[in-house]
Amino acid sequence: MTVHPADLNLPPVTDPARVDWASIPSPAFVLDETRLRRNLTLIDYVQKQSGAQIIVAFKGFSMWSAFPILREYGVSGATASSLNEAILAKEEMQGEVHVYAPAYSDEDFPKILELADHLVFNSFSQWERFRPQVQAARAAGKEVLIGIRVNPEYAEVETDLYNPAGPFSRLGVTRREFREDLLDGVDGLHFHTLCEKDSDTLERTLEVVERNFGEFLPRMNWVNFGGGHLMTREGYDLPRLIRVVREFREKHGVHVILEPGSAFGWQTGWLVSSVLDVVHNVKDAALLDVSVSAHMPDVLEMPYRPRILGAGDPPTDEHREAQDAPAGHPYLIGGTTCLAGDVVGEYVFAEPLKIGDRVIFDDMIHYTMVKTTFFNGVKHPDIGILKADGAYQRVKTFGYEEFKAKLS
Ligand SMILES: Cc1ncc(COP(=O)(O)O)c(C=O)c1O
Structure with missing residues (x-):
């Protein structure tokens, strides 16, 4: 008998707007248990039905x-x-x-x-x-x-x-x-x-x-x-x-x-980062404690523009011509290696960014986590799980030993 996907009763997922991001040590890849369970419910359904x-x-x-x-x-x-x-x-x-x-x-x-x-x-x-x-x-x-x-x-x-x-x-x-x-x-x-x-x-x-x-x-x-x-x-x-x-x-x-x-x-978690510095060269640029090149390589390889929670797209030429640029504060968002192109792109934030502010990249679990490197010796993000009850479990943290072990 075929069960329609609409009758699946998918479990509810965590609302990122309700997560206390500041309490999660940065940087970190954070898997959301509720989103993983949702995907697994769908996969299990396909497996059984097909x-x-x-x-x-x-x-x-x-x-x-x-x-x-x-x-x-x-x-x-x-x-x-x-x-x-x-x-x-x-x-x-x-x-x-x-x-x-x-x-x-x-x-x-x-x-x-x-x-x-x-x-x-x-x-x-x-x-x-x-x-x-x-x-x-x-x-x-x-x-x-x-x-x-x-x-x-x-x-x-x-x-x-x-x-x-x-x-x-x-x-x-x-x-x-x-x-x-x-x-x-x-x-x-x-x-x-x-x-x-x-x-x-x-x-x-x-x-x-x-x-x-x-x-x-x-x-x-x-x-x-x-x-x-x-x-x-x-x-x-x-x-x-x-x-x-x-x-x-x-x-x-x-x-x-x-x-x-x-x-x-797919869509099971985030890369949590924080602002280390804000510099100005015609435009404002925020330097994060993660690297695009080392921690989100597909962004540069594919390339694609990841979503940042709470941030929007920069004004287009049409916006400028019509003088109706979206309100907010635009920043070039860049990483912490010395690669000039270690930049995700320009994003608009509702409030000016300050040192220590969290910047959360969406959908950073599939492929992203497995493709990371220790380029520049930059701090590798932790790996953690946001449990279904809201508690954060830090699964792994990387230090000098892991960096050194990869070299010789
Ligand atoms: C042989 C093979 N199987 C499975 C996969 C997984 O594909 P996806 O992650 O797009 O589902 C890949 C991805 O490159 C692959 O090369």
């Missing part, structure tokens, strides 16, 4: 202190993109370990094979190289499912940086390069071509996957639809996702796996 297995992609969300909460909602495993993530999956997620990396090294492969329940190869040359080890492990009783990542060469992702199905992509085997003669020992196919997409894109992608690789599906037990399914975004078409997955499962008799990362951490 029959797909939904695992978490560590590359997008690997805040392991929150894994016990994920397990409460039936998240049965993780997908790792390296040996380190595979070890973390075994140690902290404690479910199935799925591994996919664009290429495995001779050094890492035996350890990855030991840890993996599902192992996906990006090319037939990698599969040929490591097949003897897989066969030997299987002969010795190791249970491991083997997949090949295919590239359907169908893309709706606009940003090249995040488009694995673009021209000359090194990710996945195209139909032209596919080796039917090497399928012995392969149980599944994997594709990943979406990024923050809705289920209509998935439906169109599946049509191409079926057209290009459908003839091999009768030999497969499972198909992994990769990540990029932003099922926790407001307005995402959940009924379509559920229908599309069900139809695919029934038509091809395969187990379907989804491995989103963003959907888990």
Whole structure:
């Protein structure tokens, strides 16, 4: 029976306007337990209604202190993109370990094979190289499912940086390069071509996957639809996702796996920072105790403009011409490294910024937390959880030892 998403009874979430930000030590990545539980309720719903297995992609969300909460909602495993993530999956997620990396090294492969329940190869040359080890492990009783990542060469992702199905992509085997003669020992196919997409894109992608690789599906037990399914975004078409997955499962008799990362951490928390100084060079600029480059690298890489709680956009030329600039105090918001471009952009605040004021960046959990660096040796933000009862739990704080450990 299909339960409509409207009947889901989603748990209420914390209102950021009611959080006492000044009581949270700055800087800090703060995960909101209520928002995470809301996402997990939706993911659990999709999993149950569609029959797909939904695992978490560590590359997008690997805040392991929150894994016990994920397990409460039936998240049965993780997908790792390296040996380190595979070890973390075994140690902290404690479910199935799925591994996919664009290429495995001779050094890492035996350890990855030991840890993996599902192992996906990006090319037939990698599969040929490591097949003897897989066969030997299987002969010795190791249970491991083997997949090949295919590239359907169908893309709706606009940003090249995040488009694995673009021209000359090194990710996945195209139909032209596919080796039917090497399928012995392969149980599944994997594709990943979406990024923050809705289920209509998935439906169109599946049509191409079926057209290009459908003839091999009768030999497969499972198909992994990769990540990029932003099922926790407001307005995402959940009924379509559920229908599309069900139809695919029934038509091809395969187990379907989804491995989103963003959907888990989407809108689940903030980066709390504070003002260290305000300087003036034609415009006012606030220097924060975080770095855009070190702590929000996607802002510069993608690039995108993050939302700052309580702050608005700067006046446009049209505003100036019409002399109706929005009221408030504009500031260039910059980080604490000496990189000239360590700047988020210009924002307008209701009150002038003072040293010590909190500046809260929205939606800073998925990808942001995993991509941070110690560039310039800047203080790394704490990691904390805002509990459902409103209490703040400081999970980790970083000091000189962590900085030094990364260097030598
Ligand atoms: C192979 C693979 N699986 C899953 C994901 C997770 O995607 P997302 O976080 O967009 O859901 C990615 C992201 O790059 C990926 O490359």
